Every structure is written in structure tokens, then in C-alpha cells.
Amino acid sequence: xxxxxxxxxxPSAGPLLPVPRTSPDRPTRRRIIFTSxxxxxxxxxxxxxxxxxxxxxxxxxxxxxxxxxxxxxNKATLSRWFSGRMVPGAxxxxxxxxxxxxxxxxxxxxxxRERIRGLHxxxxxxxxxxxxxxxxxxxxxxxxxxxxxxxxxxxxLLEEELHRVTECADQxxxxxxxxxxxxxxxxxxxxxxxxxxxxxxxxxxxxxEKLQRxxxxxxxxxxxxxxxxxxAGQQRSRAEHRLEQAEEQGQEQGEGQGEYEQEQAEYEQRxxxxxxxxxxxxxxxxVSQEELRRLRAALEERSSAEALASWGRxxxxxxxxxxxxxxxxxxxxxxxxxxxxxxxxxxxxxxxDALARTGRFQEAIASYRSAADMYRALDDPxxxxxxxxxxxxxxxxxSEFEEAVRAHRRAATTYGRLDDRYGEALSTNDLGNALYRLxxxxxxxxxxxxAAEGFHRLNKVHKEATALKDLGEALTQLxxxxxxxxxxxxxxxxxxxxxxxxxxxxxxxP
Numbered sequence: 001x002x003x004x005x006x007x008x009x010x011p012s013a014g015p016l017l018p019v020p021r022t023s024p025d026r027p028t029r030r031r032i033i034f035t036s037x038x039x040x041x042x043x044x045x046x047x048x049x050x051x052x053x054x055x056x057x058x059x060x061x062x063x064x065x066x067x068x069x070x071x072x073x074n075k076a077t078l079s080r081w082f083s084g085r086m087v088p089g090a091x092x093x094x095x096x097x098x099x100x101x102x103x104x105x106x107x108x109x110x111x112x113r114e115r116i117r118g119l120h121x122x123x124x125x126x127x128x129x130x131x132x133x134x135x136x137x138x139x140x141x142x143x144x145x146x147x148x149x150x151x152x153x154x155x156x157l158l159e160e161e162l163h164r165v166t167e168c169a170d171q172x173x174x175x176x177x178x179x180x181x182x183x184x185x186x187x188x189x190x191x192x193x194x195x196x197x198x199x200x201x202x203x204x205x206x207x208x209e210k211l212q213r214x215x216x217x218x219x220x221x222x223x224x225x226x227x228x229x230x231x232a233g234q235q236r237s238r239a240e241h242r243l244e245q246a247e248e249q250g251q252e253q254g255e256g257q258g259e260y261e262q263e264q265a266e267y268e269q270r271x272x273x274x275x276x277x278x279x280x281x282x283x284x285x286x287v288s289q290e291e292l293r294r295l296r297a298a299l300e301e302r303s304s305a306e307a308l309a310s311w312g313r314x315x316x317x318x319x320x321x322x323x324x325x326x327x328x329x330x331x332x333x334x335x336x337x338x339x340x341x342x343x344x345x346x347x348x349x350x351x352x353d354a355l356a357r358t359g360r361f362q363e364a365i366a367s368y369r370s371a372a373d374m375y376r377a378l379d380d381p382x383x384x385x386x387x388x389x390x391x392x393x394x395x396x397x398x399s400e401f402e403e404a405v406r407a408h409r410r411a412a413t414t415y416g417r418l419d420d421r422y423g424e425a426l427s428t429n430d431l432g433n434a435l436y437r438l439x440x441x442x443x444x445x446x447x448x449x450x451a452a453e454g455f456h457r458l459n460k461v462h463k464e465a466t467a468l469k470d471l472g473e474a475l476t477q478l479x480x481x482x483x484x485x486x487x488x489x490x491x492x493x494x495x496x497x498x499x500x501x502x503x504x505x506x507x508x509x510p
Contacts, residue, residue, distance in 0.1 A: 425454030
């Protein structure tokens with residue numbers, strides 16, 4: 001018996017099955033019409049499965065014969081499945097649910113899917129327990145495979161996360177090692193300056209000790225002069241007393257008068273000498289005391305400046321850049337008062353480095369240039385070259401590549417004149433990076449080659465690998481792929497030899 005167009009959906013499954021899509025612009029939807037009733041004598045699981053499959057089929061936008069053709073089955077087989085005369089395989093049930101999802105635009109809920117699959121398994125057990133057992137095993141295999149896939153996906157995600165964290169840790173290790181090497185290099189570069197400052201401190205202390213001894217000697221001389229003044233005063237009192245007696249007794253003639261006059265003349269001479277000695281001693285003591293105070297103040301100011309500079313370096317290492325800037329600026333001001341030009345320029349370099357690390361590149365560039373001028377005035381080419389290369393790096397950060405080329409080239413030339421091969425190779429590779437940004441690839445290639453050779457002679461493996469990697473990038477820009485691959489292969493080998501610490505070298509060009 002046929003079926004009409006009324007919807008005989010089981011109300012108990014209401015929210016579990018989707019409602020077909022409708023649109024006022026869409027043609028009348030095609031419907032599957034069943035021409036036979038479900039046999040009421042069928043086993044209950046089979047009958048319930050057939051009813052559920054019919055409810056699903058009515059939501060398809062197709063006819064029975066059209067749907068059979070679309071899934072490569074014949075109409076008679078589908079009619080037997082929908083009438084309950086045969087129980088379909090699990091593949092058809094799953095395919096039907098997928099097609100309903102597509103035609104309605106609303107996927108079946110998980111509960112609806114599990115309900116239909118449960119009816120299918122019960123119908124199979126009612127018709128053929130052996131087939132049901134095989135299907136159960138198949139379901140178990142599919143479920144196990146799904147869990148395996150999920151576990152493998154979880155493993156892949158964990159491996160990716162582990163790889164990412166490992167890379168971060170390796171990068172942090174390399175960054176810490178690079179910072180330590182830079183700190184050691186800075187300490188080596190400024191060792192001469194520090195020795196000079198220490199020597200000056202020792203000279204000041206020696207001069208202070210000398211003045212202290214001189215002050216002690218002058219104090220003793222002053223004490224002796226005062227004793228002589230006292231003695232002269234006593235002699236004067238005695239002489240005046242004798243004069244008074246002589247005047248009273250009228251004995252102002254002859255030998256007594258001559259003796260008195262001679263004694264009076266000697267007294268006046270000693271008095272003059274005592275006054276002059278006392279005046280000289282007092283004046284010398286005042287000068288020495290003032291010089292002593294000046295030297296003590298100078299030593300206190302130098303100690304304050306050195307403490308501020310050391311504090312600035314510690315803050316810089318701790319990445320507390322704003323505080324480091326303030327400490328270095330205060331140290332520079334203290335050194336300027338002394339005056340100590342070497343201390344001042346060293347503190348100014350610290351200000352520039354801290355500014356660059358906070359991204360305040362224009363201010364850093366101005367500070368680097370001031371420091372370079374001071375090193376030049378102090379006739380310190382080593383310090384000047386170091387500052388010029390740092391200035392070039394800051395200029396590259398603000399895309400002023402022409403200025404960066406000039407700064408790096410001057411630094412490399414100065415290092416070469418000083419026979420500092422490491423500084424020359426370092427600034428030459430930085431020069432190559434600046435030339436690369438200007439698309440002057442031939443010049444960049446030459447610079448990177450010189451730098452790589454210099455680092456190789458010095459056995460600076462990490463730096464050599466970095467120069468070779470940069471060389472490979474420049475060669476690629478000119479289409480010289482064979483040479484580029486060779487350079488990159490050598491760089492990769494060198495980085496690999498460094499272990500995890502070489503991971504940072506694989507990052508992009510600075």
C-alpha cells in the first residue's frame with residue numbers, strides 16, 4: 001500500500017532529526033514515496049529500523065529511483081531495506097545519514113545517529129546473530145582506529161609543542177651565551193682604559209699621602225716657630241725689665257748700655273725671623289689643607305662615578321634598560337666633574353647600548369656619535385671602531401642603510417689598521433648585511449666571504465656559520481643557486497656541530 005505526503009515522524013525523536021530546508025525561490029522538493037507497508041509480523045527491532053530509515057529517506061531531496069542511482073544500488077534492493085524484508089549493511093545506514101545531512105543542511109545530532117545505529121545492530125542480531133557479531137567486531141575496529149588516530153594526533157601535537165619549546169630553550173641558551181661573549185669582549189676592549197683609571201687612582205692616592213706627610217711636616221715647623229715666638233717674647237720681657245731697671249738707676253751709659261742695645265737688636269732680629277716663619281708655616285698649612293680636601297673630594301667623586309657605572313652594567317645585563325640609562329647618565333655626569341674623559345665616554349656608550357635595546361634607536365644613534373667623537377679626541381681608535389659598528393647596527397634598525405654602510409666600513413677599516421682580526425670580521429659581516437638591504441648583492445657577497453674567512457682563521461665557528469648563511473642568502477638573490485646551496489650546507493654543518501646552541505643561527509638575517 002502506498003504512502004501519502006503526510007509526515008509520519010515519530011514524535012519521540014522530534015529534536016533528534018532535522019527539518020528539511022525550504023526556500024521561496026526553490027522548486028518543489030522531491031520526495032521518496034513508499035508503495036508498500038512494513039509487515040507488522042516482522043521482529044520489532046527490524047520494524048523499528050525500517051520505520052526510522054523511512055523517516056530519514058523522506059527528508060532526502062530525491063525520488064527513490066533517483067537516490068538508488070546516485071548511490072549505485074537498484075531500486076528493488078532499497079525497497080526491501082525500507083520495507084524491512086532485508087536488513088541493510090552498516091555502510092548504507094551511515095551513507096543515508098550523511099545524505100540527509102547534506103540535503104537538509106542541518107547535521108543529525110549525535111544522539112540521533114547513535115539511536116539509529118543501535119536500531120541497526122538490534123535488527124541484525126534479530127535476523128542473523130553471526131552477521132551482527134561480525135558487524136560488532138567491525139564497529140570495534142573502527143572505534144579502536146578512531147581512538148588510535150586521536151592518540152596519534154595528540155602525540156603529533158605534543159611533539160610539535162615539545163619541538164617549539166625546545167627551540168625556544170635553545171634560542172634562550174644561545175642568546176645567553178652571546179650576551180656573555182659580548183660582555184667578555186667589552187671587558188677585554190676596555191681593559192686598557194680600566195688599567196689607566198686604576199693607575200690614575202694610585203697616583204692620586206700617592207699624591208694624597210705625600211701631601212698628608214707635608215702637612216705633618218708643616219705642622220711641626222709651625223709648632224717650632226710658635227715656640228721660637230714664645231722664647232723671643234720671654235727675652236723681650238726680660239730685656240724690657242732690665243731697661244726699666246737701668247732707667248730707674250740712671251745706668252744708661254758705658255758697657256751696660258752697649259750690652260742692652262746688642263741684646264735688643266738680637267731680640268728684634270729673632271722676632272722678625274719668628275714672625276716670618278710662623279706666617280710661612282700658617283700659609284703652607286692652609287694651602288695643604290685645601291689641597292687635601294680637594295683630593296679627598298676627587299676620590300669620593302671617582303668612587304661614586306665608578307659605582308654608578310658598575311650599577312648601570314649590572315642593570316643592562318638584567319635587561320632593566322630604563323634604570324640602566326639613568327645610572328649611566330649619572331655616571332657620565334660624575335665623570336665629567338672630575339674630569340675623567342675615559343670614564344665619561346664609557347658611560348655614554350652604556351647609555352647608547354641601553355637606548356638601542358629599548359628600541360629608542362634615534363637617541364642611541366646620537367649617543368653613539370657623541371661617543372665616537374670623544375674616542376677620536378682621546379686618540380682611542382679601538383673605542384671609536386667599536387662605537388662605529390654599534391652605530392651601524394642601530395642605523396640598520398631604522399632602515400638608514402646608506403649611513404649604516406659608511407659606519408660599518410669605517411669600523412672595519414679601523415679594526416684592520418689596528419690588526420684586530422675579530423673586530424674586522426665582525427664589522428665586515430655587518431657591512432654585508434647593510435649592503436644586502438640596499439640590493440648591492442655583489443658587494444654583500446664579497447663582504448660575507450671576507451668575514452667568513454676571517455672567522456675561520458680565528459676558529460669562531462658560530463660566527464663563521466652565520467657569515468656563510470648570510471652569504472647563501474645574497475648568492476640566492478643573484479640566482480647563483482649552486483654556490484648558495486653550498487654555503488648554506490656548510491653553515492648548517494657548522495651550526496649542527498654546535499649542538500642545541502646552534503639553533504639560533506638558523507634564524508632570519510638581522
